Amino acid sequence: MSPIPIDAAALLTGLRCILPEILVVATAIFVLFVDLMIPEENKRILCGISLIGVVISLFSVFLLGPARISGFSGAVVHDGLGAFFEIVILAACALTLLMATGYSEWEGTHKGEFYSLLLLSTSGMMFMAKGTDLMTVFLGLETLSIPIYVLVGFHRHRMSSIEGALKYFLLGAFASGFFLYGVALMYAATGTTKIPALAAMLLDARLAANPVFLAGVGLLLVGLAFKVSLVPFHMWTPDAYEGAPTVVTAFMSAAVKAAAFAALIRVLLLTFGGLQPVMWKVLWALSVLTMTVGNLSALLQDNVKRMLAYSSIAHAGYVLVGLVSGDFLGGQAALFYLLVYAFMNIGAFGVVILIAQKEDEGYDIRNLAGIGFKYPALGAFLTLFLVSLGGIPPTAGFVGKFYLFSAAVKNGYIWLAVLGVLNSAASIYYYLRLVVYMYMVPAEGEMPVPRPSRLAFSAALFASGAAVLLLGIFPGSALDLAARSVLSLLM
Amino acid sequence: MANFVSSIRFSDPYFSVLLMLGIGVGMAVAFVLLSQALGPKRYDRVKYSVYECGVDPFTTASVRIPVKFYLIALLFILFDLESAFIYPWAVLFRQLGWFGFIEMGIFILILLAGLIYAWKKGALEWQ
Numbered sequence: 373m374s375p376i377p378i379d380a381a382a383l384l385t386g387l388r389c390i391l392p393e394i395l396v397v398a399t400a401i402f403v404l405f406v407d408l409m410i411p412e413e414n415k416r417i418l419c420g421i422s423l424i425g426v427v428i429s430l431f432s433v434f435l436l437g438p439a440r441i442s443g444f445s446g447a448v449v450h451d452g453l454g455a456f457f458e459i460v461i462l463a464a465c466a467l468t469l470l471m472a473t474g475y476s477e478w479e480g481t482h483k484g485e486f487y488s489l490l491l492l493s494t495s496g497m498m499f500m501a502k503g504t505d506l507m508t509v510f511l512g513l514e515t516l517s518i519p520i521y522v523l524v525g526f527h528r529h530r531m532s533s534i535e536g537a538l539k540y541f542l543l544g545a546f547a548s549g550f551f552l553y554g555v556a557l558m559y560a561a562t563g564t565t566k567i568p569a570l571a572a573m574l575l576d577a578r579l580a581a582n583p584v585f586l587a588g589v590g591l592l593l594v595g596l597a598f599k600v601s602l603v604p605f606h607m608w609t610p611d612a613y614e615g616a617p618t619v620v621t622a623f624m625s626a627a628v629k630a631a632a633f634a635a636l637i638r639v640l641l642l643t644f645g646g647l648q649p650v651m652w653k654v655l656w657a658l659s660v661l662t663m664t665v666g667n668l669s670a671l672l673q674d675n676v677k678r679m680l681a682y683s684s685i686a687h688a689g690y691v692l693v694g695l696v697s698g699d700f701l702g703g704q705a706a707l708f709y710l711l712v713y714a715f716m717n718i719g720a721f722g723v724v725i726l727i728a729q730k731e732d733e734g735y736d737i738r739n740l741a742g743i744g745f746k747y748p749a750l751g752a753f754l755t756l757f758l759v760s761l762g763g764i765p766p767t768a769g770f771v772g773k774f775y776l777f778s779a780a781v782k783n784g785y786i787w788l789a790v791l792g793v794l795n796s797a798a799s800i801y802y803y804l805r806l807v808v809y810m811y812m813v814p815a816e817g818e819m820p821v822p823r824p825s826r827l828a829f830s831a832a833l834f835a836s837g838a839a840v841l842l843l844g845i846f847p848g849s850a851l852d853l854a855a856r857s858v859l860s861l862l863m
Numbered sequence: 864m865a866n867f868v869s870s871i872r873f874s875d876p877y878f879s880v881l882l883m884l885g886i887g888v889g890m891a892v893a894f895v896l897l898s899q900a901l902g903p904k905r906y907d908r909v910k911y912s913v914y915e916c917g918v919d920p921f922t923t924a925s926v927r928i929p930v931k932f933y934l935i936a937l938l939f940i941l942f943d944l945e946s947a948f949i950y951p952w953a954v955l956f957r958q959l960g961w962f963g964f965i966e967m968g969i970f971i972l973i974l975l976a977g978l979i980y981a982w983k984k985g986a987l988e989w990q
Contacts, residue, residue: 378962401976408983583867 386443389450391436392429392458393498399425400491407484415484419473419828422487423466426494430462438860446566447505452860456707456853457501457634464627464714465494468619470832471722475619478823479527486526490623493519497631501638506555506565506592509635513551513599516631517544520624524616536608536615543598543608551595557588567642574646589647592639593654599632600688602658603665610669613681614735618728621677622721625684626714633691633710640698641861648698655696656788662689663795670802676724677735679802680717683761686799687713693792694776697783700858705775707854712760712768712843719836720757722829723750726822734820740806742815747822751810753833760840762803763796768843775851934986938978945974 387394402425403418410417438452468490476486496515503509521544525537559565561584562573573579580586594605601609613621640647640655666686673679691713694706727743727750728734744751760767773796780789825833843850872878912919952959952967959966981987 378960383962401973404976404980408980 382443385441386448388436389441389443389448390499390502392432392462393495393502395425395429395432396462396491396495396498399429400488400495403484403491404488407488415476416473418484418487419469422491423469425491426462426466426469430459430466433458433462438856440860442504446568447508448499448502449504450502452857453634453638453707454498454502456711456857457630458498460630460711460714461494461497461501461627464623464630464718465490467715467718467722467832467836468623468627470828470835471622471718471725472619474823474826474829475617475725479617483526486523489519489523493517493523494627497627500631501634503635504567504638506558506567510548510552510555512631513595513635514548516628517548517599520620520628523620524612524624526617526620527615530615532611532615533617534615536612539608540612547595547598547605550591550598554588554591554593554595557584557591559588561585561588567639571642571646574643577646580646580650586650589651590654593636593651596632596636597658600629600636600691601685602688602692603662603685606662606665606685609685610678610681613684614675614678618677618721618725621681622718625680625717625721629684629688629691630710630714633688633706637695637703637706638861640695641703641858652696652698655692655698656785659689659692659696659788660791662686662692663792664689667795667799667802670799673802674737675735676728676737676740676806679737679806680720680724683799683802684717686795687717687761689795690773690776690792693780693785693788696785696788697779699779699783700855700862701779701782702776703858703861704851704854705772705779707857708847708851709772709776711850711854712772712840715836715839715843716757716760716767716769719833719840720754720761722833722836723754723757726750726825726829727754727820737806737809738816739820740809741813742810742819743822744807744810746819750822753837754810755807756837756840758803758806760844762800764800766841766844768840768847771844771847931989938981938986941974941977945971 399422403421406421407415407418433455436450436455438455439450440452441450443449469487472486472490476483493516496512496517496519498512500509500512500516503512521537521541524540525534527533555565558570561582562570562579564570564573598605598608613625616624640651663686666682666684666689670679670682670686673682691706691709694702694704694709696702724735727739744755756767760769763769763773765771773792777789777792780786780792871881948970949967952963956963
């Protein structure tokens with residue numbers, strides 16, 4: 373038997389294509405080994421090493437640039453969209469790492485595994501954003517999910533943490549099954565799992581009417597909708613978000629959502645011509661339902677962490693508004709919003725970590741009373757992030773929502789935009805309620821003393837705050853980047 | 864549904880699969896119903912005992928199993944899967960040449976890292 377010829381050039385192209393992922397995985401394994409060598413009290417080094425790895429990986433994304441590199445027979449592609457989401461995911465990971473050391477020391481959960489699990493999950497997200505084969509997307513989804521299940525249950529002596537992890541794991545395993553079954557049905561109908569090939573086949577209108585194929589698309593949508601917690605697949609979100617260590621909650625709400633939306637955007641935008649006429653009603657209903665249920669439930673919460681969990685459900689609905697039309701404008705707006713959302717949500721969780729002294733007890737809204745004037749910096753930061761989440765100018769949240777809703781209007785989905793704006797107005801009530809508590813409600817009895825911030829923690833808050841303000845006042849270049857990313861996908 | 868039925872053709876290569884599915888399900892259902900209809904029914908003490916043959920159970924079946932088995936089982940799955948990957952590689956070893964050798968080397972090294980980690984963390988000690 374003759375040896376199989378190996379195309380060295382193609383192999384090198386493939387390796388170049390996944391260079392950022394390789395760097396992250398290598399850092400994760402390295403951190404795992406350093407963890408074995410160093411004594412318990414020096415675990416802070418691990419955070420530093422992980423951060424360096426993430427920054428190098430981010431640098432490699434910039435080196436690769438927006439040029440299209442396709443690797444491993446078209447299973448993975450590095451293009452504008454992939455690069456954009458890699459930036460979002462790596463930035464979220466870096467912010468989480470900056471906050472993680474302080475948090476783990478306060479909570480007494482300093483373990484080396486935390487950092488390698490976080491990095492491995494990040495690598496899965498990056499693969500998910502870059503997969504052009506549904507199988508690669510699935511592998512990314514699993515690589516993302518399994519470390520996250522562990523991280524949610526990281527407070528292993530705390531009932532709420534274990535409960536959240538178990539719920540998330542059981543439902544998540546089901547969702548993965550749905551996703552995989554959807555891929556199988558799509559394969560049965562078309563004979564391929566490659567997204568561009570599927571898109572080409574969808575030019576034939578008969579495929580979009582094939583019940584097997586449509587069932588496959590539906591199941592695929594369920595799998596992804598679970599990960600971004602769209603209503604009615606959101607049941608796990610409040611419990612998992614509340615039980616998880618707060619840094620992990622921040623990471624999940626920003627990065628996991630971005631990764632799952634990346635896969636959704638790639639599928640929906642590429643199959644625009646064939647699938648959108650069938651799909652838009654489903655997406656429209658999911659979007660309205662998600663926004664409304666998320667916001668109405670958030671109105672009733674007294675626990676800040678749970679409130680932010682419901683608010684993150686609502687935000688998934690806003691992003692979906694951009695995807696209903698499935699065109700260039702909506703895609704650009706969704707990308708920009710996911711970038712902005714990562715910064716403002718991680719920032720909000722960061723401030724909440726500082727104010728709440730203890731997991732489980734500190735997240736009651738009454739703890740915020742009187743914080744605003746006593747600790748002006750904390751109050752100002754939380755107000756900034758909440759105002760941005762509510763979508764009030766001059767913050768980035770306003771610009772993001774403006775583009776999402778105007779994309780819906782330009783494509784003729786007037787009612788969707790109207791419902792979105794109404795929802796956004798309702799959400800302002802519960803965001804500003806926290807601000808009212810901070811500045812206008814006098815503290816009863818003894819006032820809680822926030823944790824003294826560390827340098828790394830403050831750096832994360834400053835970076836998020838600066839990003840929210842800069843993207844709000846000068847959104848031009850980020851919007852251009854999002855536009856070019858979507859265009860590179862469509863070309 | 865009507866669409867689906869009318870789309871079935873005998874010449875379709877997958878028709879035999881549908882046929883086999885039908886026969887398989889039909890036979891299973893038929894056997895259960897037939898034994899129900901034709902079988903003799905004698906209900907006595909022996910019939911109602913836990914097992915019609917074999918030894919009577921002497922403790923309850925729900926015993927608490929040490930959680931340590933769980934760790935060992937997880938490690939076993941890990942390295943069992945490793946060998947499952949190595950088999951097809953070994954079959955094609957000559958054709959894959961050095962490329963395959965290096966690829967498998969990287970794969971095993973990563974798994975080895977996991978083993979060393981588990982060892983160092985004391986997962987292999989029965990404490």
